[in-house]
Amino acid sequence: MIDIELVDAVLDLFAALLCLFGAAMCLTAAIGLVRFPDLISRMHPAAKPQSLGLLVLALAVVLHLRTWRAALLMLLVATLQMVTVTLASHIVARTGYRAHFVESGTLVADELAPVVHRDRKAAVTGGRRMSAGSGGPDGGQTGGAAEPSGPPSSDPNQETP
Amino acid sequence: MIGILNTIELVVVAIAVAALATAGAVTLIRVAKGPTSLDRIISSDLVVGIVVGGFALHVVLTGRATTLPIMLAISLVGFIGAVAMARFVHDQVAVTPEAPRRLRRRRGGSEAGSSGADEGAPGTSGEPGRVGEEGS
Numbered sequence: 001m002i003d004i005e006l007v008d009a010v011l012d013l014f015a016a017l018l019c020l021f022g023a024a025m026c027l028t029a030a031i032g033l034v035r036f037p038d039l040i041s042r043m044h045p046a047a048k049p050q051s052l053g054l055l056v057l058a059l060a061v062v063l064h065l066r067t068w069r070a071a072l073l074m075l076l077v078a079t080l081q082m083v084t085v086t087l088a089s090h091i092v093a094r095t096g097y098r099a100h101f102v103e104s105g106t107l108v109a110d111e112l113a114p115v116v117h118r119d120r121k122a123a124v125t126g127g128r129r130m131s132a133g134s135g136g137p138d139g140g141q142t143g144g145a146a147e148p149s150g151p152p153s154s155d156p157n158q159e160t161p
Numbered sequence: 162m163i164g165i166l167n168t169i170e171l172v173v174v175a176i177a178v179a180a181l182a183t184a185g186a187v188t189l190i191r192v193a194k195g196p197t198s199l200d201r202i203i204s205s206d207l208v209v210g211i212v213v214g215g216f217a218l219h220v221v222l223t224g225r226a227t228t229l230p231i232m233l234a235i236s237l238v239g240f241i242g243a244v245a246m247a248r249f250v251h252d253q254v255a256v257t258p259e260a261p262r263r264l265r266r267r268r269g270g271s272e273a274g275s276s277g278a279d280e281g282a283p284g285t286s287g288e289p290g291r292v293g294e295e296g297s
Contacts (some may be wrong), residue, residue, distance in 0.1 A: 009166040016173040019221050023177035023184070026211050030184035033191045039199055042191075050210045054236075059206045061229075064221045075221035077213070077236045088206055088247075095247040096199050136221040151190060153234035 011063055018060035025053030038106060039096050054081050102107045178218055185211045202246045209239035 033044025058074035064123060096102055104110055180232045183215065189206040232233050 002261055005163055007168075008165075009163045013170045013173070015167050015221055016170040016177070017216055019177040019281075020180070023180040023218070026214050027180045027184040027187070029207055030187040030191075032210070033204055039197060039203075042200060043203055046207045050207055054214055054217075055211055057214045058166055061217050061220045064224065065226055067226070070226055070229060072286045073233055076234050076280050080233070080236045081210075081213075084236065085206075085210075087238040088243040089203075091244050092199055095250055096197075099250060101197050101199055157286060 007029075011066070015060040015063040018056050018063065021055035022053040022060060025049045025056065029053065038103065039101050043089055043093060043096075051081060051085050054078070065130070068093050068115070174218065174222055178215075178222075181214055185215075190251060198250050199247065202243050202248060202250075206240065206243045209235060209242075213239070 023160045026049070029045040029049040032049065036045065042146050055078050058078050062071045062074050100127060104113065188207050189202050191284060192201050192208065195201045195204055214233050216232045216235070220226065220232075222260055
């Protein structure tokens with residue numbers, strides 16, 4: 001009897017320690033977000049330590065409640081977190097690069113630059129070609145950009161490198 | 162023995178709450194002063210994550226499972242704001258003040274038949290001004 005209560009207390013303590021670790025991870029993410037110099041650096045703490053912190057906090061909740069319902073819900077939360085953080089980071093990085101929030105001097109290797117440059121060129125000349133009558137060879141790369149009737153600012157959105 | 166363990170647990174969770182509150186406050190600093198709107202977007206995303214973590218700490222503190230669906234809902238829809246705002250930022254950057262001028266000049270040069278040809282112009286012509294603005 002006493003033994004089971006002791007196990008409960010130890011599990012709760014373990015959950016509390018996991019809570020501390022998860023909160024420390026979130027604090028690390030926040031400090032990194034404030035201290036890092038530019039957008040690409042800041043995306044790193046906003047995505048990775050925060051995800052780890054949230055996963056550990058979910059594990060702490062499961063360890064504290066010790067029910068299947070909580071385990072299932074926290075598994076769902078963790079999965080959704082992994083998926084949505086990836087998605088949001090991808091969109092932010094893509095927008096940041098194409099809107100020139102990223103200074104190319106800070107990058108060691110920039111393999112996206114030729115592709116984006118080529119797509120931009122193709123968007124301009126391809127549109128010209130489209131209005132002249134031919135589809136152009138760059139249809140696969142700049143599918144949306146080759147449409148002459150699209151709104152002006154939505155063209156770069158539809159390029160996929 | 163068990164009482165001591167429970168006390169330690171409470172203290173540890175209290176420290177975790179303090180750390181999470183500090184994290185939220187520090188993130189709000191970046192939301193307030195982030196030079197670009199993308200910085201604010203990723204910071205507010207982090208705030209959402211910290212709020213979910215706060216709900217987790219609430220569950221651990223009280224032992225009630227009522228906030229679990231709230232955590233699920235927030236983590237389900239928390240990213241939509243970031244994605245929507247990121248798309249909005251793209252449009253905002255592409256249309257810069259000098260773009261219409263250049264567009265007009267080009268239209269005057271090559272007649273009004275090729276309206277599609279100028280579509281790519283605003284994005285490319287907006288680069289220098291925008292970058293200079295970012296530096297400050």
